[in-house]
Amino acid sequence: MRKILILLILMIAIIATGCGGGSSSSESNHKxxxxxxxxxxxxxxxxxxxxxxxxxxxxxxxxxxxxxxxxxxxxxxxxxxxxxxxxxxxxxxxxxxxxxxxxxxxxxxxxxxxDKLIRSLNIAKNNLMTEEKTTLTADLGEASEISWTAEQGNIEGSGKEVTYIAPSTEVNDIITLTVKDSDGNEESESIDVSIKAPYMNINLGDSNNYLFVSEEAKLIVSVDSNQNINSIEWNSSNGTITGEGQEVAYKAPNSTGIDTISVKVIGDYTSKAGSIEINIINRASLTADSGKLVSGQNLNLNVTNIDNEFVTDTKLTAEYGKINNEVYTAPDHPCQDTITLTVNYVDGKSENVSLNIEVEKLITASGMVSLHVPKHTWDDINGYDYNPYFPDAMTNRLLNGYLWHHVATGLNLVYEYNPSLIEGLAPVKVAVIDSGVDIDHPQLVDRLIEGKNYVTDADTLEYDPNNWEDNNGHGTHVAGLIGAERGDNGVIGIAPNVEIMPLKVSDNGLTGGPIVVQAIREAILQNVNIVNISIGLLDTEHLKDAIQDTYTHNIVTTASSGNSSASSLDFPAGYPETLGVGGVTIDLTKLNMSHWGEGLDFVAPAFGIVSTWNDGEDYSLEGTSQASPIIAGLSALVLGKHPSYSPDQVKAELKKYSFDLNTEGWDEYTGYGLPNAYHILSEKSVEDIIVFVGKRQGDKVERLSEEYNVTVDHPTNLSDKGEFAITETIATNDYSIFAWLDINDNGTIDLGDYLGEYDSGNIELSPLEKDYI
Structure with missing residues (x-):
């Protein structure tokens, strides 16, 4: 019970404190x-x-x-x-x-x-001209008397509003208003007034100024006056004025002379007029008879319209060229030059008149053009890692490495850049009189047609005319050089348009004249187009007659010259009806073993020549036996383009598209030289070369001039020298002279074309190959 009572007391105390403990806020605030x-x-x-x-x-x-x-x-x-x-x-x-x-x-x-007697006193204007009038007004209280006075001027009227008339002389006047009320109270208030005599002065500038014909300018009249300007009147005797006020736009007349400009300024009290004369003159002129020159050329300059009354001096300058006595000499490099005439006038003004001159480079050049002979060096061949007999590291370099005879004859360019050249060739039947052909060789099987055997089996002494299988390899090698299809190893023959007829006359590399004559007769009977004989025989009447018969039957005969370094050819190569073929080595010099002398017509690669072999593989041989089928293959290309050609026409075509390898024309070591498949098929020669001025742009050549033809005095072969002469102007100093042979006639300088650049008067053209770009 006691605990409850204490708790109640505490609660009452808390409530009492929360409700009213302490004083109010109003009692604590001070007013x-x-x-x-x-x-x-x-x-x-x-x-x-x-x-x-x-x-x-x-x-x-x-x-x-x-x-x-x-x-x-x-x-x-x-x-x-x-x-x-x-x-x-x-x-x-x-x-x-x-x-x-x-x-x-x-x-x-x-x-x-x-209330005040004079609440306010106002004047409409307190700066007045002499005798000018203005209004005075007053705001008054209860006034009974109003009196206005002026010390110098006059007051007209009475009451709260009167008129003040300024005196006739310049003075400071005082106007006083006095007011009295009915009680006799009095107030006075005064206003000061300034009286001035009206004046006006204008300035339009000096006479004898000048402007150019049709020039635009501003006209400004300055006015010094103590009166309001009401209007300004402008006038020109010959020019045109637009606008109004103190500043207007003026355009001079389009002819020379003196123009009079007048102005009249009209104020409230007075007006003022004035005029000036302006000389209208022509602008200085700079002309020349031509705007285009060649480097070093002189040009007379015409400076006219120089008015000495207003011109103090003139000066001619050129950015690049030279000027002497108004004669301009173009610089020695092509450019866009600017000639400037600077004219200084009496008023300090200068004017520049410019004349643009295009300076071009004058090119006069002449010289000789020739085609580069395509060949390898020993270093080129030695740079390839290969087995010369059974190459097993064939790559896409094979065509230019192992088959170097393709490079020497330009066939690599055909396949790499213009394969369309070998499309559409007529088929050509080629008889290979040799040791037979591997009838199962994958690169020959589709090229072979029915052949014949003339060799008796040494063991059985039997003769099988249908067994022309090659037991030696020599004939397969020869046949492959003429027309093998491309294999996985890259080996390929010269002519893809051939049908090969094997006529077997040897089994062990040895044969005789009678059996070869039989094979030749069979070739004539089978209407072949070409006969290849990579065999050396003695001269006999039967052999000679057989070869003459091939000629009369329109058959081309190719034969090897021999391999014992003799100064006369084996037969049938030595007959005039036969294309006698000698051999050259990698650097296109005579193969040491190759026969030479009278009757030698052409040479072809004869060292390290890779071709098909009778075991289905490839093999490398050397000798004129390899040179002859290369010429046979090239002859097949000629006949593929011209099926009706005679042996003489084929020989002429081979001569036309051959490179001299020794002396100019025929010589006893290389004959008429080495024919080139690229030119045989494209039928392009030195006469087709054009010369132009151009410049290199990255991997391209930009033509800067027209094209110039070359002339060949006595066209002979691919080693001809073509003569050119150029006279051209161009707008750049970055140029060269190029010679170009457009192999594919597409009008574009591209891979496979021949291109050469001027060097000391001569231009040697080489094929544009991939390493050029």
Whole structure:
């Protein structure tokens, strides 16, 4: 029970404390106090005056002020405001409330508003010209008498508004207004007036100025006056003026002479007129008879329209060329040159007149063009890692490496850049009189047609005319050089358009004249087009007659010259009806073992020659036995393009598209040289070369001139020298002279074409191959 009682007492105490413990906020606040007030007891109607109050708050609270006037107006807030009396006389009550945010104190006071006799005095204009009039007005109270006076001028009229007339001399005048009311009170107020005599001065500039024909300029008249400008009138005797006011636009007439410009300025009291004369002159002119020159050429310059009355001096300059006595000399390099005529005038103005000149490079060049003989060096061949007998590292370099005879005869260019040259060739039947052919060789099987055997089996002594299988390999090698299909190893024959007829006359590399004659007769009987005989025999009447019969039957016969380094050819190579073929080595010099002398017609590669073999593989041999089938293959290309050609025509075509390898023309070591398949098929020679001026742009050549043909005095073969002469102007110093043989006639310099660049008067053209780009 006791615990409950104590708890109740505590709760009562807590409640009592929360509801009313301590004093209220209003009892703790101190009211603001107004300590002073700047007031006044009397103001005239409409008069304004500042009222300021000083008030404090003991608690430091921010104070707000609220002002109020019963009749007048109060502007502003805070401790200082502006009071303006009402427009009527009487008593106005002004009150003020000051609040600290909790409580407000107030005060008020009264102001007596009294009426003035002269409330305001106004003049329409207090800077006047002599004898000028202006209006005076007054706002008055209850006035009974009004009096206006002027010390110098005159007053017209009476009452609150009068007219003032300024005196006729320059003076400072004082105008006074005096007013009395009915009680005898008097007020006076004065206004100062400045009286000036009117004047006007204008300035349009000096005469003897100049402008160019049709030149545009600004005309400005400066006016010094103490009066208002009402209008300005402009006039030109010959030019055109647009606009109005003190600044106008002027355009000179389109002919020379003197133009008179006049202006009239009209003010309130006076006007002023003036004029100037302007000389209209032509602009200086710089001309020449031509705007295009070649380097080093002279050009007369024409400087005209120089008016010495206004020009102090002139000067001619050129950015690149030279000028002497108005003669311009073009620089020695092509450029866009600018000739500048600088004209200085008497007023310090300068004018530049420019003339653009295009300077081109004059190129005069002549020389000889020739085709580069395609060949390998020993270093080229030695750079390839291969087994010369059974190459097993064949790559795409094989065509140019192992089959170097393709490079020597230009066949690599056909297959690599213009394979379309071998498309559409007529079929050509070639008889290979040799040791037979491997009838199962994958690169020959589709090229072979029915052949014949003339060899008796040494063991059985039997003769099988249908057994022309090659037991030696020599005939397979020869047949492959003429027309083997491309194998996986890259080996390929010269002519893809051949049908090969094997006529077997040997089994062990040895044979005789009678058996060869039989094979030749069979070839004639089978209407072959070409007979290849890579065999050396003695001269006999039977052999000679057989070869003559091939000739009369329009059959081309190719034969090897021999391999014992003799100065006369084996037979049938030595007969005039036969194409006698000698051999050259990798650097296109005579193969040491090759026969030479009278009757030698052509040479062909004969060292390290890779071709098909009778075991289905490939093999490398050397000797004129390899040179002869290469010429046979090239002859097949000629007949493929011209099936009706005779042996003499085929020989002429081979001569035309051969490179000399020794002396010019025929010689006893290389005959008429080495025929080239690329030119046989494209039928392009030195006469087809064109020469032009161009420049290299990356891997391209840009043509900068027209094309010039070359001339060959006595066209013979691919070793001819073509003569050219160029006279050309171009707009760049970056150029060269190029010779070009467009192999595929597409009008574009591309891979496989021949291109050469001028060097000391000569241009040697080489095929553009992949390593060129």
């Amino acid at each position: 603001p106090a107004i300590k002073s007030l700047t007031d006044f007891s009397e103001l005239a109607v409409g008069e304004s005056k500042k009222i300021t109050v000083e008030a404090v708050d003991k608690d430091g609270d921010a104070l707000t002020f609220k002002w109020n006037a019963n009749q007048g107006s109060i502007e502003g807030n805070g401790k200082s405001v502006t009071y303006t009396a009402p427009s009527t006389a009487g008593v106005d009550n002004v009150s003020l409330l000051v609040n600290d945010g909790k409580e407000t104190v107030s005060t008020s006071f009264q102001i007596k508003i009294i």
